Amino acid sequence: MGLFDWATGLFPKAPPPAQLSFNAPPGARAFGTGKLVEEMTDADVRESTELLWKMGEDEGLIKAWEIDGALDYRSTLLEIALDGMEAETRELLPRIPEALLRCQVLPVTNAEWQRRADNPPGPHQRTISLLAVTRDELEQIPGIRIYASKSSKKETGKCYYRGCVEVDCNYGEDAGTFLAKTNKITRLVVLGEDLTADFEQRTGDGTFTPQQWVEQVLRPMVLKEEPESFLK
Incomplete structure (x- = not known):
């Protein structure tokens, strides 16, 4: 290259x-x-x-910086909340803890920035991983690729069948799309019962789009709970 x-x-x-x-x-x-x-x-x-x-x-080749967080059944609330955040300089973004290995800050070049502006909202595909209690549940999902092994109890609390599927996302809306297009059991593992109920209620009644819920509900809550040094 x-x-x-x-x-x-x-x-x-x-x-x-x-x-x-x-x-x-x-x-x-x-x-x-x-x-x-x-x-x-x-x-x-x-x-x-x-x-x-x-x-x-x-x-002068870089227009902005953005955070790319892992989006799957192992995602932490912090990874979901940070994914898609964008700023003109890296210093304006939250500091990524060294322990957060599945989250990174990446540059957006001028050419890429212009390409997104010329083709709004810039859909692209992203692979998301899902969990299910039975293999039959996964087999009913169109385009699913089922993993040979189950998830570990350490990762998900109990062993689940696993699979992955490609979904269409608009740039800057990956986290919301992940939560909306994943299945219920994966949402519960990632968000917990209370946040899952809140997400489903508020996106279901039109109060928020999935991405708005991430940005206006989850992100402020997660960043407020982080140590002060995280935001420097």
């Missing part, structure tokens, strides 16, 4: 750092560090990524 491709927006989201792929040719060196790809540690990868993004900022 060339830097020109990334800068001109040929990818829907910021791609991996230059030459940091499993297909890098022998002897390839990472962007900005000069280190051999095959010898790099996770810390080296993060350093190279930061250098690439810093160059993008210095060259």
Whole structure:
């Protein structure tokens, strides 16, 4: 992948750092560090990524930053609440705790920003994972891909059948779409009984769209409960 491709927006989201792929040719060196790809540690990868993004900022190639959170049956309330948050600079976004490994801040290039503006609201597909008490429940979902193993008790409290399916999302509405298009048992595992009841009632009677519920109900509640240092 060339830097020109990334800068001109040929990818829907910021791609991996230059030459940091499993297909890098022998002897390839990472962007900005000069280190051999095959010898790099996770810390080296993060350093190279930061250098690439810093160059993008210095060259005026980055329009904004957004948070991408994991959306599946293992999602925490924090991951769902943060997903889709956007700001002109990284400093204006909440700080991502180091322990939150399935949530990351990504750059939005000028070209990608313009592409979304030219094609509102910019639908795209996202894979969501579901849980079910029986395999038959999953088999009734169109397009479902069923996993061979069940979820673990540690993750979900009890063992469930698992599957994944592709859903259409509008940019900035992934979290709300996930909650709306997943099934009841997955919502209960992720949100708990009280929040699931609130989500279903308020989106069902038209008080909020699913994404509005995430932004106006869940997000303020979760961020208010986080330590002050999280918001710095």
